Amino acid sequence: MAADDPGPSGSVLIVNKGDNNNIAGRDLIVGNNNTVGTGHTITQGSLPLTPAPSATRHVIAFYQTGTTTGDPGQPYVSPAPLAGQADVVEVAALHLNDPAQYPILTLNSDAPSAAKYAPMWRDVAALQAKGLKATALLGGAAPGTYTRLDQNFDMYYPPIRDALRTYNLDGIDLDVEEPFTEATAERLINQLRTDFGPTFLITLAPSPNSLSDDNGNNLPQLDYRTLENNVGTKINWYNAQFYCDNGSLTDTSDYDAIIQNNFPASKVVAAAITNSNLDCAGYVPMPTLQTTLRTLATKYPAFAGAAGWEYALSADVNEPGCPTGPANWYCAVRHPFTANTP
Numbered sequence: 001m002a003a004d005d006p007g008p009s010g011s012v013l014i015v016n017k018g019d020n021n022n023i024a025g026r027d028l029i030v031g032n033n034n035t036v037g038t039g040h041t042i043t044q045g046s047l048p049l050t051p052a053p054s055a056t057r058h059v060i061a062f063y064q065t066g067t068t069t070g071d072p073g074q075p076y077v078s079p080a081p082l083a084g085q086a087d088v089v090e091v092a093a094l095h096l097n098d099p100a101q102y103p104i105l106t107l108n109s110d111a112p113s114a115a116k117y118a119p120m121w122r123d124v125a126a127l128q129a130k131g132l133k134a135t136a137l138l139g140g141a142a143p144g145t146y147t148r149l150d151q152n153f154d155m156y157y158p159p160i161r162d163a164l165r166t167y168n169l170d171g172i173d174l175d176v177e178e179p180f181t182e183a184t185a186e187r188l189i190n191q192l193r194t195d196f197g198p199t200f201l202i203t204l205a206p207s208p209n210s211l212s213d214d215n216g217n218n219l220p221q222l223d224y225r226t227l228e229n230n231v232g233t234k235i236n237w238y239n240a241q242f243y244c245d246n247g248s249l250t251d252t253s254d255y256d257a258i259i260q261n262n263f264p265a266s267k268v269v270a271a272a273i274t275n276s277n278l279d280c281a282g283y284v285p286m287p288t289l290q291t292t293l294r295t296l297a298t299k300y301p302a303f304a305g306a307a308g309w310e311y312a313l314s315a316d317v318n319e320p321g322c323p324t325g326p327a328n329w330y331c332a333v334r335h336p337f338t339a340n341t342p
Contacts, residue, residue, distance in 0.1 A: 057297075058305040059085065059334050060239060060269060062137065064092035064108070066312030068116040077312035078123050081327035083130045085334060088201070090173055091124065092137035092310070094163065096145040096156050105159035112163055121167060128170070135171035135201055136164065139178075146180040153184060161195055171201025173239065181221045186231050193234040201236045208240045208247035211268065212257035228263065238263070239307045243273040243282030249292045250284055252299065265300035271307035274314035274329045286317040286332050293336040306333040 066077025079089050095106050103111045110116065124134045138160065139145040148156045164172060172192060176185070192202055210224050228235065240247070240258060247254035249272050258268055270293065276283040284292070296303045308314060314326035322331030 057303060057337055058087045058237070058269060058307075059330055059337075060088040060090060060271075060305070060307035061086040061330055062090050062092055062271075062307065062310040063312065064137075064310050067091065067107075067120045068110075069119045070116050076119055077326070078119070079127060079311060080123050081323050081325060082311065082330060083127055083132065085323070085327045085330040086132060087305075088133045088135060088171075089124060089127055089311070090135045090137050091120070091169075093140040093142070093175065094136050094138045094145075094160065095140075095142055096148045096159070098144075104156070105163055112167065125168065128168070133170040133201060134168075135173055135203070136167075136169050137173045137175050137205070139175040141177055143178050146176055146178050146184075149188060150179075150181055150184045153187060157188070157191060161192075164196070170199075171203065171236070173203045173205055175205040176222060179221055182223060182226060185222055185227060189227075189231045189234050202234060203236050203239060205239045205241060205271075208242055208254050208258060211238065211240055211263050212254070212261050214261070225261070232267075235267070237267045237269055237304050239269045239271045241271045241309075243271075243309075244280040245282070248282060248284070249289055252292055252295050255292075255296060256299075259300065264302065265296075266302035266304055269304045269307050270296065271309065272333075274308040274310060274326075276315070278313060286319065286329070289333065290336045293333060297337060305337070308333065 061079070061082050063079055066075065068074055069076040082089055091107070093108060094112070095108070097104060097106060105112070107114075107117060112121075128134050160172075163169075174185075174188070189202055192200065204224070204227075206224055224238075240255070242249045242254060249255070249270055255268070255270055259265055272289060273280055273283050293306055308329055311326050311330075314329040316324055316326065316328040317332050319328050319332035319335065321335075322328045
């Protein structure tokens, strides 16, 4: 989850309450013309090591903690080491607010234009110049964003659109953790696609249960199967959050249940929590996680890949051939998709 005072989110992870220590959840889907980075499929075998290419496989880094410079007790953590390790860096989290009390749109607790974010935006742009995609997470655990869109879309949509343009972002991840009507969800997706065109990434961050349940519904009024049926061609992929009691990646069973519910593997990213110290159940040790990811890539050649909440708090899992620090985790989850890695 991602929020000003975030808690567990539908798409990433949960840490402690606060702007920078939260869990974010993401759901995403991949469209025919909107692929990011290079993925791979895996050949047959009990523990396959030589994958074949897949255009729909991604490694995604959620980035909330460490995005500011100068906040007491919150050192800046540059995303620069993600170059070559992740395909997408997702800045969390944008929130819509009552303009009588706060800026109508904030990145966590401050306007995106606040000086504290300048180094982050600079480094994100540098990653884009190296080929990574940069997206923004909208919503998360802090309530109000989607309620406001339901109540007054014409007032609250333009600030979202303008921020995406101002910071030259490549996409948006809709992390819905409060009641949100199907009609407004479809209107939002349709408007984003109209305004930003076919290469813009539109993703969502549901819980695995919301994708595997027969009715596709984990929130009042919003049904993901209906959403996929009605506007799925405009959604790139779902980041399914397998943590915080929302499923597990210790094996493939919870992911399999989503595919059995007719969501394509090319549109379901397996999102994991990146550190056992986070205030959220569900951490999977890297050797086990790598085995699960290899198995998924073998079973589903178009498997959409992996995501981790969240970058700055990620454990260095001592993966050989990878950079040290938090980027090590993302390099490690890429290895199951890369030829000739253990």
